[in-house]
Amino acid sequence: MPSKSINIPSNFNTQSVLGFPSPSFLLNLCKILVVAGLLLSSFSFFIININPSCSHVSTNSLSNPLQNIVVAPPAPDPPTDIGDLVFGLVGSVNAWPTRRHYIESWWVTNLTRGYMFLDVPPPEKLLPWPSTSPPYRVSEDNSETILKFTKQNDTMVRIARSLLETFKQGDKGVRWFVMGDDDSIFFLENWIELLRKYDHNKYVYIGGHSESVLPNFIHSFEMGFGGAGVAFSYPLAQALVPRLDECIKRYPQLYAADQMWQSCCADIGVFLSPQRGIHQIDLHGDISGLLSAHPPVPIISLHHPEKVNPYFPKLDRKDSVNHLMKAAKVDQSRLLQQSVCYNRENSWSFSVAWGYSVHIYEAMYPMSILQKPLETFKPWVIKNVVPPFFIFNTRWPVRDPCLAPHVFYMESIEDGAEDDLIVTTYKREGPRGLHACLANGNHSADYVSNIRVYSSSTKLKGESRRDCCDVVSLDESNLVEIKYRECLKDEVVA
Incomplete structure (x- = not known):
């Protein structure tokens, strides 16, 4: 079949039909790009002469501007203070009337946080519970969960589990759990100064040795003696608590609660940071010779006040403690040093x-x-x-x-x-x-x-x-x- 002829108008622009820009448009675009390039070069020269350090910027930095973004380090935690500590104290209803004043000599109402764990609910004669003492809790019954398997000492298991029960109270903003007995005398300002040396975000276990060789030998030289006070950082306590009962049952041969803690810490690779100012006072008689030659470290605690003579020979035990605390309230940093x-x-x-x-x-x-x-x-x-x-x-x-x-x-x-x-x-x-x-x-x-x-x-x-x-x-x-x-x-x- 013969093809048909097509008439094309003389003014028809084939470049426009095919989508190509016209020559005049391309010429104008080139002019714009040349001018822009000259302006950019002039601006770069101007900046480099003002700040020569810009000339050392690598091409990689220029090609990836995200590399120049500096991420500020997180703000450091404020120093540890009294509100960052929770005390877990263990006592008995029978001993509380005579030991109460030891705790109240250092406890500060509405400032210190913590609990006194008793063996049984307090009787009416001890109620209402005084606000000058830590609020009380009654320890959980361990007879079916642990004691029937291990035959361990009930009091020692109760003391060991006080860490778990203190943790379960759910206090907010805790950095340190400080455990002790109802005859522990703590020096709060010095506790704070001590704990500030350590990173509370890590696993930290702090305690003191016995003054007598034999208790260290019988229990462990790697153990913090709990009556004088043992401190656990929050992450360490958080790691111990879910495993504590099983750990206690794993060591049925252990008698002392503080050795149970030490063994459980060792099982997860945490070892004691010993402190000289934590005093178990595994001694008898007149300890004035020891107190009169205290080493140049802050005194953190004194334990067993009932096992030794009054600190001041002309006062009874209660008045001796209160007399020593008069100086502690003025300047704990120098006390006994x-x-x-x-x-x-x-x-x-x-x-x-x-x-x-x-x-x-x-x-x-x-x-x-x-x-x-x-x-x-x-x-x-x-x-x-x-x-x-x-x-x-x-x-x-x-x-x-x-x-x-x-x-x-x-x-x-x-x-x-x-x-x-x-x-x-x-x-x-x-x-x-x-x-x-x-x-x-x-x-x-x-x-x-x-x-x-x-x-x-x-x-x-x-x-x-x-x-x-x-x-x-x-x-x-x-x-x-x-x-x-x-x-x-x-x-x-x-």
């Missing part, structure tokens, strides 16, 4: 346990000697035990006038009495009953009846060295004055 200074004219050494006692020796002894406690106490187990008794060195009390101290105990404390200083006054316990130390010039200290110590109201912080001191007044009157100060760089106390 030992400082040594000298009166070289008389060859006297002064050993000050701030807020507790002062000893005068009629001879010059360096710190390396005086830091050893006088062994005025006895070990926890006395019969059929051979040395060493203690986990620290001691000095034997003797009747040698050059070695036996004149002993003074704190009588009063004044905060900010003058020049923003704290003034503690110490009174002689009684006559020493010995003649003067003739080897050092026959300079008797028998006439001294009172010692006044001036210390700064600024608290010791962190890993500060102990305070040094100077004897600023010593004459024929019955008063000696001592003033605390910062130790000089590399100062030798000897």
Whole structure:
């Protein structure tokens, strides 16, 4: 079939029909791109000359602008404070009337958080429950869940499970669980300073050893003794709680609750961070020798007040605790920490346990000697035990006038009495009953009846060295004055 002829108009634009831009359009576009390129080059040159560091930006950064975005690190947690702690305390209804005042000496109503776990509900004579004590809870019955399988001591299992029961109370914002007994005396400010050293977001297990060798040997040198206080970080407690009952049943041979905790921590790879200021007081008798030579660390706790003599010999146990807490409420950072200074004219050494006692020796002894406690106490187990008794060195009390101290105990404390200083006054316990130390010039200290110590109201912080001191007044009157100060760089106390 012959094809038909098609007539195309002379003004018809085939480029428009096929979608191609016209030559004039392309020419205009090229002009625009050239001008834009010149402007961009000029702008880049201008920026690089203003800020030469831009010239070092890599091509990778330019090609991927997301690489230049700096992600700010998360804000650090605020320092640990009292509201971040929850105390889990264990006691019994029968012991509570006589032990209540130990807890109330440090518990602060509406500030401290925690619970007192009792063995049975309190009887009517103990109700209404006082607001000055931790709120009570009754421990769960373990007879069917654990005891019928393990035959362990009911009280010890109850203490071990107090961590679980404290956790189950559901307190918000907890960083640390601090466990203890109803005869635990805690020093809250020092607990806080101690816990601030550790990362509460990690698994942390903190406690102290027994002072006597045998309890450490029987139980474990890797164990925190729970009566004096054991601290668990929240993540560690969270990891232990679901496994605690099974862990207790896994160790039916263990007697002590605190050894159960230690074993359960070890099973998940967590080990004790020991602290010297946590005092189990596995001792008997007069512990004034230990308290008068406290190491240069904050005192965190004192346990077993009923197993030793009153801290102050002329007061009963309750009043002794309250008297010590008078100093604690003014300055816990220095409480009991030992400082040594000298009166070289008389060859006297002064050993000050701030807020507790002062000893005068009629001879010059360096710190390396005086830091050893006088062994005025006895070990926890006395019969059929051979040395060493203690986990620290001691000095034997003797009747040698050059070695036996004149002993003074704190009588009063004044905060900010003058020049923003704290003034503690110490009174002689009684006559020493010995003649003067003739080897050092026959300079008797028998006439001294009172010692006044001036210390700064600024608290010791962190890993500060102990305070040094100077004897600023010593004459024929019955008063000696001592003033605390910062130790000089590399100062030798000897």
